[in-house]
Amino acid sequence: MGRRRKPPEGARALNGWVVVDKPAGMTSAAVVSTLRRALRPMRIGHAGTLDPLATGVLPVALGEATKTVAYAMSGVKSYRFTLQFGQSRDSDDAEGQVTGESPVRPDTAAVRAVLPRFVGHVRQRPPAFSAVKVAGRRAYALARAGAAPELSERSIEINMLELMSRPDPDTAMFAVDCGKGTYVRALARDIAVALGTLGFVAALRRTRVGPFGENQAIALDNLVAFGHSAPAFEYLLPIETVLDDIPALALTGEQAALLRQGGAVAVLGTGGPGPREGDADNAVAISDGTVVCAKQGTRPVALARYDAGILRPVRVLNL
DSSP states (O other): OOOOOOOOTTOBOOOEEEEEEEOTTOOHHHHHHHHHHHHOBSOEEESSOOOTTOEEEEEEEEGGGGGGHHHHHTSOEEEEEEEEESEEETTSBTTSOEEEEOOOOOOHHHHHHHGGGGSEEEEEOOOSSSSOEETTEEHHHHHHTTOOOOOOOEEEEEEEEEEEEEEETTEEEEEEEEOTTOOHHHHHHHHHHHTTSOEEEEEEEEEEETTEEGGGOEEHHHHHHHTTSHHHHTTOBOGGGGGTTSOEEEOOHHHHHHHHTTOOEEOOSTTOOOOOTTOOOOOSOOOTTOEEEEEETTEEEEEEEEETTEEEEEEEOOO
């Protein structure tokens, strides 16, 4: 984990999510830096790196929402991408150097027929230009230094893969829903190889990350232009947007105060103690080891782990 950045001078208590429509040619880190200067939040981070070539949904966490980034990143991601046949690139996308050529152009029927091989739990070798660590160094750093590593395959999950269109024999456009750790560049490369040819990603757009979709996204330039004005806050989504899939647990004021101070509290739930006077009513059954969103009224208090009737804070939300 990197060193926590000191909040900028004049930092404001902005807590929540903004969904940026990332422009092509810009890194995700550069988007975050731009918003840090424009919005001056206490803390800021993004949920899921997009390659510079890619556009689309980049959820950005502000303030206390940075403590929930892992929940956004664990959600299903959706992409549209264009696969160009006939060449391989060292980066598996249009920004890389050509490493091979093939005259083979598969017909549309063959493309459709091969797609079921890539749906479900499959094995994938990440691109050489990726953030995977090799002996403590990022693979992309080794590749840029001319020592591209041979990365091991790993298990990923692809929920849906569909051919959207075939503009011409050289290209095919796809839609994909996939889990954490999937590289669309590697998927495109592997589809081409399975069809007896070579290929790379010519265009890539992310359309969803967990609960965040294109319909919520705002262009980076527009968000920067709004700056501190009221329209910018219309795009600020609540922290709990990414917590809808985890159980919520109601707390009394006394319990919430104790949890905020890092203390453990006794609560109701499966395997928990009986009710005490003043306890909040929690009808939901909770298994030991479950992480819940503890709330006082409608306000999130903490992400906490339930175990044998005791709730212990994992991340306290200072709201």
